[in-house]
Amino acid sequence: xxxxxxxxxxxxxxxxxxxxxxxxxxxxxxxxxxxxxxxxxxxxxxxxxxxxxxxxxxxxxxxxxxxxxxxxxxxxxxxxxxxxxxxxxxxxxxxxxxxxxxxxxxxxxxxxxxxxxxxxxxxxxxxxxxxxxxxxxxxxxxxxxxxxxxxxxxxxxxxxxxxxxxxxxxxxxxxxxxxxxxxxxxxxxxxxxxxxxxxxxxxxxxxxxxxxxxxxxxxxxxxxxxxxxxx
Numbered sequence: 641x642x643x644x645x646x647x648x649x650x651x652x653x654x655x656x657x658x659x660x661x662x663x664x665x666x667x668x669x670x671x672x673x674x675x676x677x678x679x680x681x682x683x684x685x686x687x688x689x690x691x692x693x694x695x696x697x698x699x700x701x702x703x704x705x706x707x708x709x710x711x712x713x714x715x716x717x718x719x720x721x722x723x724x725x726x727x728x729x730x731x732x733x734x735x736x737x738x739x740x741x742x743x744x745x746x747x748x749x750x751x752x753x754x755x756x757x758x759x760x761x762x763x764x765x766x767x768x769x770x771x772x773x774x775x776x777x778x779x780x781x782x783x784x785x786x787x788x789x790x791x792x793x794x795x796x797x798x799x800x801x802x803x804x805x806x807x808x809x810x811x812x813x814x815x816x817x818x819x820x821x822x823x824x825x826x827x828x829x830x831x832x833x834x835x836x837x838x839x840x841x842x843x844x845x846x847x848x849x850x851x852x853x854x855x856x857x858x859x860x861x862x863x864x865x866x867x868x869x870x871x
Contacts, residue, residue, distance in 0.1 A: 641672040643845040647853055654679045654708050657725065658787075659862035662711075663855065664729045665783040671731040674845055676837055678721050681795070682706040683802050685716040686776065691869065699801045707869035712787065714776030716803050722793035724837065726773075728786045735777055738784040739763045746773055746788065749843050753829045753836060770823035792825045792833050 644664055657677045664673050683705055685694050691707070694716040700707055705718075719725060728742050743759040750757040750765070750772075757773075758766050765773035777786040799822075831839065851859075 641674050641845050642670045643841050643848045644668075644670075644673050644675040645848055645850040647851060647856065651678065651680070653863075653868075654682045654684060654706065654719065655863045655866040655868055656859060657727070658708070658710055658866050659859045661727050661729060661785045661787065662780075662862055663859045664727075665780050665785055667855075667858070668729075668849070670729075670849060673729045673849070675727050676840060677725045677727070678723065679719050679725065680706070681718070681720040681798055682708055683716065683718050684708050684710050684789075686714045687711055687778075688713055689716060694804060696802055696804050697869070703798060703802075705798060705802055709867040709869070710776070710787075711866070712776040712778040712785070715774065717774060717789045718794065718799040718802055719789055720795055720798065722795065722833070724790040724792050724833065724840075726788040726790060726840070730784050730786070731782060732784060733779065733782060735779055735784055738786050739775065739777060742775060742786040742788070745844055746790070749836075749840050750825075752839060752843060753825075753831050755825065755828045767823050767825075767828055771821055772823050772825055772828075790825065791822055792836060794824065 657679070664670070681704065683695050683700060685691060687709065691697070695707060697707065726746070730738050732738065743763055743765060746765055747757045747759060755767060760766060763775045764771050773788055773790045775786055775788040777784055
């Protein structure tokens, strides 16, 4: 599996990385491709979710937290520089197989990091009974994109205030709050975030492919199809 590199180290908006996934799926001939990324504070909600039911937009406005709708399904997540976002683009139409493969890959990395993790039927990854990594995907013709938020560290006050699931939804998960449902990897491993990123790449990838400035320009054009909520 090839690790996809950008031609520079610039941190971009979340919509760019979602478009980058789509570019890799539509334009590159790699059967399996993977990359990690990080973003400034952003709430990402699924294609089938109602914004007002999931996000405190006033809080996001006051704290300069961007809001983006992704093309995949699944629940609402918060990301910032303390989280690690993971993207897998793989050939094939079997979404269930891609999900299972992704979860297995992440659990392998976590075991190497000294963390005992388990997967769930909803494609979440747990440490103990708390979520440390959630996944979502969407399917293009002959290609499946699986992406994930790995909670290494995060500004917990933003996560708990910006995301507002209903009490009924939390009760179905058997918890009373977003904070009670999750845990952070920094509390379970001695690896720094940088060391974890290196471990992921060394464990899962056997080569790399660097994109060109022309590729970046095409990704930026694709980026326009992703919806950013104006606050």
